[in-house]
Amino acid sequence: MRSQASIDYLEPNIQDVIQEIGQSLRATYTISKHAIALLFLQKDEDIEMLLQKNEAGFYPKFCEMRERISQQYDGNLNQAIALSRQKKINNVVSETVHSKTISARTVTKFLDQFLMHPVLGYGCLAVVLYYCIYQFVGVFAAGTLVDLIETSIFEERINPWVTSWVTTIVPWQVVTDLFVGEYGVITLGIRYAAALVLPIVGAFFLMFSVIEDTGYLPRLSYLLDRIFKKIGLNGRAVIPMILGLGCDTMATMVTRVLETKREKIIATLLLALAIPCSAQLGLILALLSTNAKAMVLWGSVVSLEFLVIGLLAASILPGTKPHFYMEMPPLRLPKLSNVLSKTTARMKWYFLEVFPLFIFASVLIWAGILTGVFQWIVRAIEPLMGVLGLPSQMAIVMLFGFFRRDYGAAGLFDLQSQHLLTGNQLAIAAITLTLFLPCIAQFLIMKKERGLSMTLVMCTFVFGMAFGTGVVLNQLLTLFGVQL
Amino acid sequence: MNNPATKVILIGNPNVGKSALFNQLTKRYVSVSNYPGTTVSISRGEFKTEGRLYEVMDTPGLYSLLPMTEDERVARRVLLEHPNAVIVHVVDAKNLDRMLALTFQLKEAAYQHLILVLNMMDEAHRDGFKIDCQKLELALACPVIETISISGQGISNLKEKIYEITSVH
Structure with a gap:
């Protein structure tokens, strides 16, 4: 028998009901009977189910008692309980916590006025995007760093050295192709992973x-809460969306923080369609940083798609708009050690997943070329590339994209650096790849969280949207004679 | 093993530093963010103190014993399944008035081994809060420990307290 903790802060009549229900409970519970009774009064679904099962005989009587006491509080029993508890807490806090209101936080309060301002907030967002993403990731990492690693390490040192070494010791062209050919494990797989993606x-x-x-x-x-409300989601849904910019797979799992099934479906669909993950985003932004107009088009189309599909999904799926309350943690100076360990953990996890896949893809392509399957698939996709207005080399990149979107994006990056794409083609290819599902892992998590049939419907829709958007965009650009 | 590890469950509102505390206790790594809702499933790790083994569980944020969302339900289920575990209720020391409701509910649920951890004491001091821990311990009838989970301050006190309340009997 567990000891009963004091519930003396509650109104006496509520205490009486809790006592009475508590004493009538026959089964044994892992927590105190008072707590069970109190949760039952607050209409906790799990506890209701538990009592229905364990206390079948008394259950109707319990419900009756709850109904009666609830009426005495105009149906707001939960609020009454929370209020008395808070009163008690305020007493405890006033006796134990002494706060001098000091203005230590004025700087962050001042910053908050800007960051959360309905108009200026977007200006701040633009500044963050420009300096942190565009300048740091797009210009510095994708430009300077990639040049350094790709050109001066791979193309000038590793590739020629490995190629001559492999060709001298292995006389068969078939085998040397596997390692150092056009799509070789070292010359393509490892180079993509180490020189572009890393x-x-x-x-x-x-x-x-x-x-x-x-x-x-x-x-x-x-x-963003304001915009999200319009598409049937609340600010809480921004959490998975923004985490999706890091990793869509993890974000699909985080849709668990949403309260209704409706919100979860909308969020999962939007994550699969319009939220590029960090690997894609980094590569695509890096790709488009050479062409500002293409980047603007990419940004507008993807956000438009996000809003339109969100709006449509919200109007098709029945349900009510949820309320939103979120803790606002203070602004903090990031701690270097935490940032570093988090970045390393993420990179380790990403590379363990991506590296074998890149190598596997190289092997698969090598086998495909040997058997002729690869050429056959590429020929089959080529007409599709025609409809999208893309050159035939893009067929291979799209095939890469099926393995993983970031792999496709890396291929696109490669084509772009050989100046094989016009501005229009670049924008269309980037948009189509962004709208695709990022990777097999996300598909698996979607299946786990939403079920197979819904996942298949969502994926079919996403593929249709990705290609459809590319085709329509190509037609529009050609029709209006736009050259990006 | 003939003596199974005693379970220690970290529980509390979102974004109070449970995961950081978990990392400090177990020397394992789970992702820590200044962002509510980062943890959606249970992480497990271990630590040893005074030769005794403890299994620590990090849970998703829980606002009250009455869950609203799926991740909160996960945290509550862990609580209900382990009535004899050490419950470490982690709170943000700057916002005690909003956080103690869960402490009260845990007391009501009659968990024998409950510890209240006032985390983020550095920020609380900087913001001008002074907390009388002894008085708080009396008022709540449960041990109170102050920590700064991001730097590891107070962790050894917490371990000692966990050991202390699990070895009297």
């Missing part, structure tokens, strides 16, 4: 960790 994704993870630890993200949630 610096860009690493820089993005680093920046994301810094931004995360300052406490800017909840402020961004607050800012």
Whole structure:
């Protein structure tokens, strides 16, 4: 028998009901009978189910008692309980906590006025995006760092050295192709992973960790809450959306923080369609940083798609708009050690997943070329590229994109650096790849969280939207004679 | 093992530093963010103190014993399933008035081994709060420990307290 803790802060008539229900409970429980009775009074669904099962004989009587006491508080029993508890807490706090109101937080309060301002907030967002993402990830990592690693390490040192070494010891062309051919494990797989993805994704993870630890993200949630309400989501849904910019797979799991099934469906769909993950975002932004107009088009189309699909989904799916309350943590200076360990953990996890896949893809393509399957698939996709207005080399990149969107983006990056794409083609390819599902892992998590049939419907829709958008955009750009 | 590890459950509002505390206690790593809702599932780790083994569980944020969302339900289920565990209720020392409701509910639920951890004491001091821990311990009838989980201050006190309340009997 567990000892009964004091509930003397509650109104006497509520205490009596709790006593009475508590004493009538026959089964044994892991927590005190008072607590069970109190949770039952507050209409806790799990406890209701438990009591229905364990106390079947008395259950109707319990409900009757609850109904009666609830009427005495105009149906706001939960509020009455919370209020008396808070009164008791305020007493305890006033006796034990002494606060001198000092103005230590004026700087962050001052900053908050800007960050969460309905108009200026977006200006702050633009500044954050420009310096942290565009300048740091796009210009520094994707430009300077990639150049350094790709050109002066891989192309000038590793590739020629490995190629000559492999070709001298292995006489068969078939085998040398596997390692150092056009799509070789070393010349393509490892080069993509180490020279393109590592610096860009690493820089993005680093920046994301810094931004995360300052406490800017909840402020961004607050800012975007207004827009999100219009598409049937509340500010709480901004949490998975913004985490999605880090990793859509993890974010799909975080949709658990949403209260209704409706919100979870809308959020999962939007994550699959319009939220690029960090690997993609980094690579695509890096790609588009050479062409400002293409970047603006990409940004507008993807956000428009996000809003339109969100709005449509919200109007099709029945349900009510949820209320929103979020803790606003203070702005903090990020701690270097936490930022570093978080970035390393994320990169380790990402590379363990991505590295074998890149190598596996190289092997698969090698086998495909040997058997002729690869050429056959590429020929099959080529007409699709025609409809999208993309050159035939893009067929290979799209095939990469099926493995993982970031792999496709890396291929696109490669094509772009050989100046094989026009501005229009660049924008269309980037948009189509962004709208695709990022990776197999996300598909698996979607299946786990939402069920197979809904996931298949969502994925079909996402693929249709991705290609459809590319086709329509190509037609529009051609029709109006726009050259980006 | 003939003597199974005693369970220690970290519970509390979102964004009060449970995951950081978990990392400090177990020397394992789970992602820590200045962002409510980062933890959506249970993480497990271990630590040893005075030769005794403890299994620590990090849970998603819980505002009250009455859960509203799926992640809160996960945290509550862990609580209900482990009536004999050491419950470490982690709170943000700057916002005691909003956080103690859960402490009261945990007391009402009659958990035998409850410890209240006032975390983020550095920020509380900076903001001008002074907390009389002894008085608070009396008022709540449960041990109170002050910590700064991000730097590790107070962790050894917490371990000692966990050991102390699990070895009297």
